[in-house]
Amino acid sequence: MTQKLIAASILAADFSRIGEAVELAERAGADLIHVDIMDGHFVPNLTLGPQLVASIRKRTRLPIDVHLMVENPRAFVPLFHEAGADWISLHVEATAHLHKDVTMIKDLGRKAGVVLNPATPIHTLRDILGEADFILLMSVNPGWGGQSFIPSCLDKIRGLKAWLRKEKLEVPIEVDGGIKLDNLEEIFKAGMDVVVAGSAIFEAPDPAEAIREMKRVAARVAAHKDG
Numbered sequence: 001m002t003q004k005l006i007a008a009s010i011l012a013a014d015f016s017r018i019g020e021a022v023e024l025a026e027r028a029g030a031d032l033i034h035v036d037i038m039d040g041h042f043v044p045n046l047t048l049g050p051q052l053v054a055s056i057r058k059r060t061r062l063p064i065d066v067h068l069m070v071e072n073p074r075a076f077v078p079l080f081h082e083a084g085a086d087w088i089s090l091h092v093e094a095t096a097h098l099h100k101d102v103t104m105i106k107d108l109g110r111k112a113g114v115v116l117n118p119a120t121p122i123h124t125l126r127d128i129l130g131e132a133d134f135i136l137l138m139s140v141n142p143g144w145g146g147q148s149f150i151p152s153c154l155d156k157i158r159g160l161k162a163w164l165r166k167e168k169l170e171v172p173i174e175v176d177g178g179i180k181l182d183n184l185e186e187i188f189k190a191g192m193d194v195v196v197a198g199s200a201i202f203e204a205p206d207p208a209e210a211i212r213e214m215k216r217v218a219a220r221v222a223a224h225k226d227g
């Protein structure tokens with residue numbers, strides 16, 4: 001997959017104006033709306049639920065990428081499916097029945113993503129790699145936006161990319177946490193296909209311009225790869 005995508009994470013938006021943030025992201029050229037779901041157990045923070053996803057669904061045609069940072073994610077999958085989520089990802093650390101959960105998401109007609117925390121090794125993906133529609137590598141410890149990218153994640157991205165190539169699998173790698181305009185190109189070059197960006201977009205002086213600049217970087221890296 002040479003096309004590079006931008007997922008705008010609304011975690012960093014003004015929660016009293018989420019609809020406007022979503023519309024701004026779509027107009028500026030974002031490819032996905034990333035929604036972080038936290039339950040106060042799997043991560044020590046609380047955020048949003050299916051009702052908000054259903055509201056966003058009415059405001060955008062972009063695919064909604066729901067990142068479940070919850071215990072027992074299986075229980076929530078049907079709710080987010082009903083709400084209109086298009087991509088649904090869950091953490092390997094949060095479920096004892098990963099294959100069953102991934103199959104459930106795919107059977108509902110949604111794209112199933114498997115997420116790894118920064119210290120969870122990629123070999124844990126071995127028996128699910130051929131089933132997942134995408135892999136999400138966390139490059140911060142989940143729970144909050146605005147943290148710094150953990151440098152060792154670059155090698156992790158390279159390692160996963162090399163492994164996927166070896167297996168001849170076209171599974172996109174999404175990366176989430178601490179990605180800004182100044183490290184974006186390096187992370188794309190390491191093998192990231194989908195960037196999740198929250199504070200780099202919504203805390204920028206001009207969020208639309210931040211998205212447009214990310215698109216320019218994405219296009220440059222993709223063109224370079226094709227050439």
Ligand code: DX5
Pocket residue numbers: 009010011012034036067140141142143144145146147176177178179196197198199200
């Ligand atoms: C963190 C979330 C991220 C968060 C990233 O737990 O999963 O999606 O929004 O925020 P930034 O881009 O600010 O690091």
Ligand code: ZN
Pocket residue numbers: 009034035036067176196
């Ligand atoms: Zn996320």
